Amino acid sequence: MARCGRIATLLDVEMLGVGEVVLAEGRPLEHLPGKPGEKASKEIGGRCVLRYLRRHQVGLYSGGTTDPQWVTVTPYTPKEAVRWLALPNALDPPGFVLFIDIASVPVVKGPGRVRLGGGIEYLLPGGFPAEAVVHPKWEVEIQ
Secondary structure, three states: OOOHHHHHHHHHHHHHOOOOOOEOOOOOHHHOOOEOHHHHHHHOOOOOEEEEEOHHHOOOOOOOEOOOEEEEOOOOOHHHHHHHOOOOOOOOOOOEEEEEOHHHOOOEEEEEEOOOOOOEEEEEOOOEOHHHEOOOOOOEEOO
16 A cells, blocks of 8 residues: 555656656755756746644744745655654654745755655755745645
8 A cells, every 4th residue: 555645755756857856865955056946946847845844833934034944845744744854853743834935935955855754855045035935824734
């Protein structure tokens, strides 16, 4: 029996073109040259990227941020997000997600495979502006 997170990840890897676009697992995205968010948006077919959040983080990023942020293209359940994105504190899985229009982000690094997780990640080294948060302009609870 296949799990939804695995299927979603495999489809996203296929969409991005495994051999040429998705980096080898464990290669540090921090050291890659940045590219414009518009180029990254085209790579993912204009889809939003997702910033997973825990309850105590709700409200912290809905107005944008200049702090580096890790995001993904793949929707996961909270438990799947912990596994596929190798998130810390598995006892407190993220229960919320913020939708971000990556085309509105000045600099994007990635995509890459999450080390020890296997999901797909992008790094927004300068965060994202408030206008990158798409409708709804707040976090959405997930299950």
